[in-house]
Every structure is written in structure tokens, then in C-alpha cells.
Amino acid sequence: MNILVLGSGGREHTLAWKLSQSKNSTNLFVAPGNAGTATIATNSDIGVSDFEGIKQLVLKEGITLVVVGPEVPLVEGIHDFFLKEESLKNVTVIGPQKLAATLEGSKEFAKEFMFRHSIPTAAYQSFSADGLEEGYKFLESLEPPYVLKADGLAAGKGVLILNDLKEAKNELRTMLVDSKFGDASRTVVIEEFLDGTELSCFVLTDGEHYKILPMAKDYKRIGEGDTGLNTGGMGAISPVPFVDDVFYKKIEERIVKPTIKGLKKDGIPYVGFLFIGLIKVGGEPKVIEYNVRMGDPETEVVIPRIKNDLVEVFRAVMDKALDKVELKIDDRAATTVIAVSGGYPEAYEKGKEILGLESIDNSIVFHAGTKKMEDKVVSNGGRVLAMTSFGKDHEEGLALSYSNLEKLCFDGMYYRKDIGFDL
Known part of the structure; x- marks a missing residue:
């Protein structure tokens, strides 16, 4: 199977890394990709909103599966575009149609959906x-x-x-x-402000059935102790230590099932990943927001824990047979720490050479804001790299990520040294 992953961040490198391991993956493309995806796939310099350019690439390379990473092309209707084009009708798109993507594209739409289906959330x-x-x-x-x-x-x-x-x-x-x-x-x-502890729940659905993927907890603030400005994410861990069987059951029964049923009841077709941002308030889960794709940097700890062949899982989504899939999850903890450009999330410089990539042991480096410049890898964004490691618990995984981050350097490199501090 020829596969295209759309996007250029750490999430897309992680998805491409996992898909490249499948015996069912013949040729793998990433558009536009980064320096990391270039080592395992063919990068194509096409923007995620360039639907015509994407169409030409899909037809030229005989691509039959498109995995959409970021939210923008979904909100802009890339899935609908594929459905309307006769030449693309046999291509499967992992990612919801435009109406469903409004769950992320409009906070008001999402809140109305939650209230309509009695899904616990903040008053607004x-x-x-x-x-x-x-x-x-x-x-x-x-x-x-x-x-x-x-x-x-x-x-x-x-x-x-x-x-x-x-x-x-x-x-x-x-x-x-x-x-x-x-x-x-x-x-x-x-x-209203909800006071509690946040976590991320990820669901994959074929429109009829669903699978709950490993849960994760990410850290958004730039400063240690969760201080300073919000970022796209400075690190993540999975599993979440405080999600026991009782709390998991509450999430599934009160939030996941009503969400999937609500989508069907409202006639909103949904195929792909659904991120549910949760907060634990006094032992009860409430929804903060929906995203219509995998989160980043949570993808860098969730996807590596899935042992299944991801192409086979996506095939089950294509066939609306996700209920026949048994997810196999690695029992170990996965952790990731993000290295960012100096000044991020405000003004920062690009083009800084990244040194030490060849010296990493027993961790996985997922590229985010990077690009190849001649024979060098240089920074090309605010969030530059994700260092993902496994351990018997998140402390062991984080220790390994931090020891490997010390082997890397680029001008202005910064990372939080307290990921998991609150656990």
C-alpha cells in the first residue's frame, strides 16, 4: 500500500515512523515533512492546504491511504474534497469530514454538542x-x-x-x-474555570465502532512548575498514573460513548482520531475541548506504545471493522521531552545547526521543526525535537530522555527539566 502522511511536525514523524514498520507499507510519503521524516519516507514539498497539489501527488504515486496529521486541512475540508473528486473516490482518508472537524474549528459548536448530549463540561x-x-x-x-x-x-x-x-x-x-x-x-x-488535573484521551473511530488508545498527560507551559506562556506542548507521559479502572470506566461511559453516539445521532460522519481534552475534578472527568486529530506531543508517547501494525488498524477503519481489532499496548511507560528554540513561544530564530543526533542511545528522536540544509540538520520551528523513551515507569523513561537530551545541542536550545513533576 502506498501511503501519504500530511504534516510536518513531531506528530507526523511519529505516525510515519510507525507506518514505516508495517509489512503492508510499500511506499511512504510525507507532505511537507521534515528532516526526520526524510530518513524513513519521501518528503514532498506540498502544503497541507494545497488540495490540488495533494491530489496530483496521490494520483501520480498511486496512493490509497492518506493520514491527516494537523487540524487545518481537516477544518478546511480535505476529506470532503477527496469524496467529491471522482479520481480520488477509492482513496481512504484518516481524518473527519469538515462538519465533524467543526468540533475543533469552533469552540461554540463543540460546547453546544456537549450540552445537547449531556457530556460533562464547564458552564459557558x-x-x-x-x-x-x-x-x-x-x-x-x-x-x-x-x-x-x-x-x-x-x-x-x-x-x-x-x-x-x-x-x-x-x-x-x-x-x-x-x-x-x-x-x-x-x-x-x-x-467557568475548572480546577483539577488535565489529561488527554485519544479515540480512533470508523464511524460505527471505536477504540480508546493509551491515555497521556502533556505539559503546555513554557516554564517549570507549569508557569509562563502556553505552548504547543513541552512534554508528555503515558500512561497516566491516576487513571485507575474506576476513573477509566467513568471516561468511557460518560464521555466517549455519548460522544460517539452523539455524532451518529446528529448525522455527523466521523472517521479518524478524536482527541478529548479532559480534566479530573473531584474524581469526576469533564471535557475541556475536542480536537479532531492526534495531539502533539502526546502522539510521541501514545503511538509508540501501540504494538499493532498501524496499517492493519487503518484497514479496519476503512472496512468499518474496528470492533474486530484487539489493540495490543506496551505495558511500559513512554515519556517525551520537547527541545525548543530560544525565545519560543514568542519570537525565535531558525536555521540553527543541531549537533549530537548520531549519539542518541535507547531513545527515539522525533523531529518537529527541523529541515535538512545540505549535509546538516537545522532548526526550522519553535518546537524542534521530541526525545521519547521507555521505562518501567515514567521516572525511568524521563531519566533516559534527559540523559540523551544532554547529548544534543543547538544555539538557544531549551527544554523543561520537570516533566511529570506533579505526578
Whole structure:
């Protein structure tokens, strides 16, 4: 089978790494890819939103399976594009259609879905610029901290958590009136703050059946002790130590099953990965958000723990036979630590040579923001590399990741030294 993975980050390198191990993978392509994917697949310099370019690549190379990594092409309707094109009708796309992708593309749409299907989540209201005064009044009715979310996609930066009411009002105005996040904040969702511990639940569904993948916990803040600005993710661990059988059952019965049933009841076709961002509040799970793809950096610990041939799993998705698959999960803990560019998540420089890649032992380096420049690998983004390791528990895995990160260097390289500190 000829396969295309769309995207260029650590998530896509991890998916390509896993797919490349399959006996069913004949030729593997990644668009646009990075320096890591170039070592195991053929990179193609096509953007994830260039549907025509993707179509030409698929037809030229006889690709029959397309795995969509990031959310943007899904929200823009790449799956729908494939369904409408006669020449592409026999190509399977792992990733939901545009309507289903609205679960991530619109916070308001997602909240309405959750309330409609009695899925536990925070109380909320939505506001646009002409409802600014009502937004102020709603903020006044809440206890701090105040949670403001841009309705649309804002590259993981559209959520603000503020302790001061005056600051919250000012930020609401900036988002709605001054378009702080562009079109993404044309509508802003204000919701009650949930105090608890966050975790990530990943589900793969063929539209009829589902499988819950290993759960993970990621760390979003740039600073140690979960301080500073939000990032795309600074590290992750799997499994999550506090998810026992009782809590797992609550997640499945109260959240996963009602979500899958709700999609079918609403006539929303869904094929692919579903990320459910959860928070444990007083022993009960609540949904923070849905994403319509695998999370990053959680992918770098979830996918390596799956022992199955991933192409065979995707074939079961194609055939709506996911219920026939028995997932085999590695019992060991997997950990990943992200090395980022100096200055990230604000301004940072690219093009810094990465040294030491050949010296890594017993860990897997997943490339994110990297590219090949002549015979060098250089930084090409904010999050540059993910160092993934296994251990009998997350402490052992993290110790191995950290020891290997010490062998790497590039100008301005930074990573958090306290991933898993709260466990």
C-alpha cells in the first residue's frame, strides 16, 4: 500500500515512523515533512492546504491511504474534497469530514454538542463584538479565574486564563473588537474555570465502532512548575498514573460513548482520531475541548506504545471493522521531552545547526521543526525535537530522555527539566 502522511511536525514523524514498520507499507510519503521524516519516507514539498497539489501527488504515486496529521486541512475540508473528486473516490482518508472537524474549528459548536448530549463540561456563554456589554456582565457573574477562548483555530494560543476581572474585560474587548486572534476571535466563549488535573484521551473511530488508545498527560507551559506562556506542548507521559479502572470506566461511559453516539445521532460522519481534552475534578472527568486529530506531543508517547501494525488498524477503519481489532499496548511507560528554540513561544530564530543526533542511545528522536540544509540538520520551528523513551515507569523513561537530551545541542536550545513533576 502506498501511503501519504500530511504534516510536518513531531506528530507526523511519529505516525510515519510507525507506518514505516508495517509489512503492508510499500511506499511512504510525507507532505511537507521534515528532516526526520526524510530518513524513513519521501518528503514532498506540498502544503497541507494545497488540495490540488495533494491530489496530483496521490494520483501520480498511486496512493490509497492518506493520514491527516494537523487540524487545518481537516477544518478546511480535505476529506470532503477527496469524496467529491471522482479520481480520488477509492482513496481512504484518516481524518473527519469538515462538519465533524467543526468540533475543533469552533469552540461554540463543540460546547453546544456537549450540552445537547449531556457530556460533562464547564458552564459557558458565547459572545460577539455587539454583545460586549453582556460579556462583561457574564464575567462579573463568575468567580476568578476567568477563561476566555477564541472560537476558531488560533494555533493553540487562543485560550486565556486570567485572575483579574478588569484584565479579563480588557482582553475580551481586545479579542472581539481589536481582533487579537484575527477571525478566530470573532466569537469568544467564556466559561467557568475548572480546577483539577488535565489529561488527554485519544479515540480512533470508523464511524460505527471505536477504540480508546493509551491515555497521556502533556505539559503546555513554557516554564517549570507549569508557569509562563502556553505552548504547543513541552512534554508528555503515558500512561497516566491516576487513571485507575474506576476513573477509566467513568471516561468511557460518560464521555466517549455519548460522544460517539452523539455524532451518529446528529448525522455527523466521523472517521479518524478524536482527541478529548479532559480534566479530573473531584474524581469526576469533564471535557475541556475536542480536537479532531492526534495531539502533539502526546502522539510521541501514545503511538509508540501501540504494538499493532498501524496499517492493519487503518484497514479496519476503512472496512468499518474496528470492533474486530484487539489493540495490543506496551505495558511500559513512554515519556517525551520537547527541545525548543530560544525565545519560543514568542519570537525565535531558525536555521540553527543541531549537533549530537548520531549519539542518541535507547531513545527515539522525533523531529518537529527541523529541515535538512545540505549535509546538516537545522532548526526550522519553535518546537524542534521530541526525545521519547521507555521505562518501567515514567521516572525511568524521563531519566533516559534527559540523559540523551544532554547529548544534543543547538544555539538557544531549551527544554523543561520537570516533566511529570506533579505526578
